[in-house]
Amino acid sequence: MRSVSKTFGTLDALAPIDLQVDEGETVTLLGPSGCGKTTLLRLIAGLEAATTGEILVNGMTAEQARRRKQIGFVPQSPALLPWRTVEANARLLLDVNRGASPTTLTASVDDLLHEVGLGEFRDAYPHELSGGMQQRVGLVRAFAIDAPILLMDEPFAALDEMTRTDMRHLLGRLREPMNTTVVFVTHSIAEAAFLSDRVAVMSPRPGRVTEDIGIELPHPRLPELEDTDGFFHITTRLRAALSEGMDR
Amino acid sequence: MTPARRRVVAPLVGIVAFCLAWEGFVRLFDVRRFVLLPPSAIVAELADAPDFYWSNAMVTARHMAIGLSISLLVSIAVGAVMASSRFIEEATQPVLILILVTPWVAYITSVVLWLGRGEPSILFMVAFTTFPVLTFGVVGGMKSADPSARELFASVDARPWEVFWRLRLPAALPSIFTTLRLALGLGLAAAYFSEGSALTTDGLGAIGRRAAASNLAETLWATIASAALLGIAGLAILSALERSLLRWHVSQRA
Numbered sequence: 001m002r003s004v005s006k007t008f009g010t011l012d013a014l015a016p017i018d019l020q021v022d023e024g025e026t027v028t029l030l031g032p033s034g035c036g037k038t039t040l041l042r043l044i045a046g047l048e049a050a051t052t053g054e055i056l057v058n059g060m061t062a063e064q065a066r067r068r069k070q071i072g073f074v075p076q077s078p079a080l081l082p083w084r085t086v087e088a089n090a091r092l093l094l095d096v097n098r099g100a101s102p103t104t105l106t107a108s109v110d111d112l113l114h115e116v117g118l119g120e121f122r123d124a125y126p127h128e129l130s131g132g133m134q135q136r137v138g139l140v141r142a143f144a145i146d147a148p149i150l151l152m153d154e155p156f157a158a159l160d161e162m163t164r165t166d167m168r169h170l171l172g173r174l175r176e177p178m179n180t181t182v183v184f185v186t187h188s189i190a191e192a193a194f195l196s197d198r199v200a201v202m203s204p205r206p207g208r209v210t211e212d213i214g215i216e217l218p219h220p221r222l223p224e225l226e227d228t229d230g231f232f233h234i235t236t237r238l239r240a241a242l243s244e245g246m247d248r
Numbered sequence: 249m250t251p252a253r254r255r256v257v258a259p260l261v262g263i264v265a266f267c268l269a270w271e272g273f274v275r276l277f278d279v280r281r282f283v284l285l286p287p288s289a290i291v292a293e294l295a296d297a298p299d300f301y302w303s304n305a306m307v308t309a310r311h312m313a314i315g316l317s318i319s320l321l322v323s324i325a326v327g328a329v330m331a332s333s334r335f336i337e338e339a340t341q342p343v344l345i346l347i348l349v350t351p352w353v354a355y356i357t358s359v360v361l362w363l364g365r366g367e368p369s370i371l372f373m374v375a376f377t378t379f380p381v382l383t384f385g386v387v388g389g390m391k392s393a394d395p396s397a398r399e400l401f402a403s404v405d406a407r408p409w410e411v412f413w414r415l416r417l418p419a420a421l422p423s424i425f426t427t428l429r430l431a432l433g434l435g436l437a438a439a440y441f442s443e444g445s446a447l448t449t450d451g452l453g454a455i456g457r458r459a460a461a462s463n464l465a466e467t468l469w470a471t472i473a474s475a476a477l478l479g480i481a482g483l484a485i486l487s488a489l490e491r492s493l494l495r496w497h498v499s500q501r502a
Contacts, residue, residue, distance in 0.1 A: 045403050046403075047402055047403060066402075071404075073400060073403035075396040075399055077394075077396045079396035079399075079400050081397060081415070082497065083421075092400075093400070093403075093404050096404055096410050097405050097406050097410065125495075127496070145404070
């Protein structure tokens with residue numbers, strides 16, 4: 001994206017931002033609340049139009065990418081439909097706008113549900129699941145459409161710390177074999193360090209990217225990684241970048 | 249007493265106690281027949297001509313069912329449009345309120361003059377008196393659809409009808425059922441009164457109004473009781489439908 005900015009009325013939500021995300025790369029937008037990271041994600045998703053600048057998603061405009069179902073979106077709340085079973089919820093994005101769904105899938109909804117440990121809960125309703133399980137359905141729903149790009153808006157923010165840790169390990173495992181490009185929004189330093197190839201550190205008023213930090217940690221990312229010195233260094237580095245951004 | 253048994257016994261005790269008090273009151277104070285008949289006399293009248301009351305109750309039930317169905321379809325169509333545009337919603341609201349607060353008994357004569365005697369006027373009245381409430385229920389329910397889910401639909405460019413059919417309509421069902429209960433009472437009153445005003449020969453309202461004019465207290469009160477039973481049957485049907493359609497909703501869980 002080139003010089004992308006967003007104004008709401010007189011409020012400058014985002015100062016002009018340049019950001020490049022390569023194919024297969026996971027880039028995290030890390031920043032405090034109100035720094036515009038969710039707005040930036042919504043611009044990429046084509047859910048909102050940029051005030052200035054240009055966003056290209058695989059060579060298409062964000063709007064075209066949305067039309068062609070190039071984007072798997074994971075909102076902050078799981079947003080499961082209470083009248084659909086787990087399986088039907090996981091299929092939702094395939095069922096909607098069916099014409100734009102891919103004809104062959106790398107992984108079936110069933111496989112994905114098994115992969116995240118929900119194989120036995122296919123016929124359960126959302127209210128019968130825990131918060132972590134609900135968000136796992138949300139992940140499957142986004143992965144199911146085989147979109148080349150996944151956009152995740154603080155998907156684990158509402159979960160308790162233990163579940164949250166499990167979920168980032170699960171997401172790391174799910175993502176690894178696919179060549180999906182991921183833009184992940186979070187204010188958790190551990191999530192940013194564990195999942196990303198690159199972290200764009202943001203600061204508020206107006207929202208801007210203050211630093212672009214490469215995460216040189218080995219793949220595949222396994223839970224043990226979080227106990228290594230390398231991981232510790234990265235998180236320290238990210239924390240420093242965050243507070244520098246705030247002081248600027 | 250087990251909860252299951254209590255749910256059957258308690259309402260019965262309430263109704264029997266009410267009828268006994270009613271019967272005692274009428275006998276004790278010697279209330280005039282036309283003002284209030286004792287339940288025993290109403291039951292005797294119903295038992296005397298069960299086919300007559302049954303067939304007329306079925307006519308009223310048909311008016312209710314058709315009128316409410318038309319009203320529901322119109323309210324879902326109007327409500328869906330209102331829920332999709334703030335401007336249309338704000339433009340339509342005052343009109344609905346106007347229809348809601350205007351006493352329909354006042355203009356029913358004009359409706360009969362316009363649509364003629366009989367069924368068309370009755371169905372119009374049932375539908376017209378109930379559709380504002382139902383529309384408010386539909387709009388409120390549709391707007392309560394999870395905003396995150398709406399974004400999710402937008403993220404894959406869902407068509408408007410898909411948003412309606414897969415998201416907004418199911419989300420509106422709980423509030424549609426709640427307002428249907430209200431509409432049932434309104435619609436029953438409209439059906440009864442319109443049958444009496446539309447110069448038809450069939451329906452509880454038609455025979456009730458004729459009985460009132462001819463001082464036939466037994467017949468009048470038997471139609472009143474039949475109409476009340478019809479309302480209870482309608483509510484029971486709604487509850488059964490609700491239980492089967494809304495199993496996922498918090499209101500239907502134990």
